[in-house]
Amino acid sequence: MLIDSHINIHGEDYAEDLDAVLDRARAAGVSPMIAICCRLSDFAAVSAIAERHDDLYCTIGAHPHHAKDRPDITPEALIEIAQHPKVIAFGETGLDLYYNHSPLEEQLSSLKAHIEAARRMDYPLILHCRDADEIMADLLEEEMGKGAFRFLLHCYTGGPELARRAAQLGGYFSASGIITFKKADDVREVFRTIVPDDRVIVETDCPYLAPMPYRGRRNEPSYLPHVAEKLAEVKGWRIEETHQKTTEACLRLFNTIKV
Numbered sequence: 001m002l003i004d005s006h007i008n009i010h011g012e013d014y015a016e017d018l019d020a021v022l023d024r025a026r027a028a029g030v031s032p033m034i035a036i037c038c039r040l041s042d043f044a045a046v047s048a049i050a051e052r053h054d055d056l057y058c059t060i061g062a063h064p065h066h067a068k069d070r071p072d073i074t075p076e077a078l079i080e081i082a083q084h085p086k087v088i089a090f091g092e093t094g095l096d097l098y099y100n101h102s103p104l105e106e107q108l109s110s111l112k113a114h115i116e117a118a119r120r121m122d123y124p125l126i127l128h129c130r131d132a133d134e135i136m137a138d139l140l141e142e143e144m145g146k147g148a149f150r151f152l153l154h155c156y157t158g159g160p161e162l163a164r165r166a167a168q169l170g171g172y173f174s175a176s177g178i179i180t181f182k183k184a185d186d187v188r189e190v191f192r193t194i195v196p197d198d199r200v201i202v203e204t205d206c207p208y209l210a211p212m213p214y215r216g217r218r219n220e221p222s223y224l225p226h227v228a229e230k231l232a233e234v235k236g237w238r239i240e241e242t243h244q245k246t247t248e249a250c251l252r253l254f255n256t257i258k259v
């Protein structure tokens with residue numbers, strides 16, 4: 001059994017065949033799955049899919065790209081939406097200074113509201129970080145000082161320093177298809193040497209980032225075993241051991257999932 005901790009399935013890409021995609025995932029041993037909300041306005045669509053499937057859960061959050069839609073979002077508003085029975089985490093939120101689709105100030109205010117919501121509900125926070133390692137590490141340390149919260153750095157591609165500082169704060173890390181890419185030696189090195197063995201999980205981030213040998217195609221959760229296989233190689237684990245460790249870590253982090 002493998003848990004896909006990050007799927008983006010409410011969009012156009014699966015409009016024609018979502019049920020078949022989810023069935024292929026289950027046939028490949030991938031279940032449950034966590035459907036990510038990246039825009040507050042998408043929550044209705046994401047949660048409706050989660051409602052239709054026993055093994056799907058969902059999140060509530062605003063991706064840094066979309067922070068500008070609702071920069072004034074409050075922890076209270078997020079917590080209210082999180083009362084939905086399928087919601088198990090806040091996010092995806094974070095910082096993206098590569099694309100800069102929202103001004104940094106608005107990314108920060110949105111991220112801080114998500115942190116406070118996660119802290120108050122003791123729900124995990126799913127973080128995206130691109131080209132913002134130092135500011136993210138500084139913020140996580142500062143916010144952790146105000147009161148503990150649990151977090152995941154999803155699809156980790158950051159450097160060793162953010163990994164070290166996040167690991168120190170109890171953070172979790174997820175590996176995506178990127179770890180199978182030829183040029184991702186630096187990412188593999190961080191997973192090998194810094195990411196704690198009991199705090200690593202896996203995701204597809206589908207429809208993006210299909211792992212080898214499907215790179216460039218539409219990604220789907222049934223491809224997750226390819227990510228796990230590479231993680232096993234990187235960590236020097238057996239396949240079954242990798243499935244067991246990542247599943248245990250995932251259920252510890254997303255502790256309201258019922259299996």
Ligand SMILES: [Zn+2]
Binds near residue numbers: 092128129154155
């Ligand atoms: Zn992301």
